Amino acid sequence: MPKRRTFSREFKLAAVKKITEQGLSYAAVAKDLSVGETLLRKWKKSLDETGALPVAPAGGQSVEAELKRLREENRQLKMERDILKKATAFFAKESN
Numbered sequence: 001m002p003k004r005r006t007f008s009r010e011f012k013l014a015a016v017k018k019i020t021e022q023g024l025s026y027a028a029v030a031k032d033l034s035v036g037e038t039l040l041r042k043w044k045k046s047l048d049e050t051g052a053l054p055v056a057p058a059g060g061q062s063v064e065a066e067l068k069r070l071r072e073e074n075r076q077l078k079m080e081r082d083i084l085k086k087a088t089a090f091f092a093k094e095s096n
Contacts, residue, residue: 006062
């Protein structure tokens, strides 16, 4: 069974700001951040009603999991960048 994801207060605030200040739709922000629309609505409602967002439970696992995810994403992006560099060099050589 997958573990429940936790989000930092800053992440939640940034998500809500995209909706309120940038005027993006819930669907667009949800897709961009890979979270559910219902969760975004809950965060916005909580912020509107109390002026504060629900705080994620303290625990090092969520930070460690986020770090692991970011490192994997960084590795993937570097690999994609290298492929694009090679393709650019190949097509530049072909066009000459």
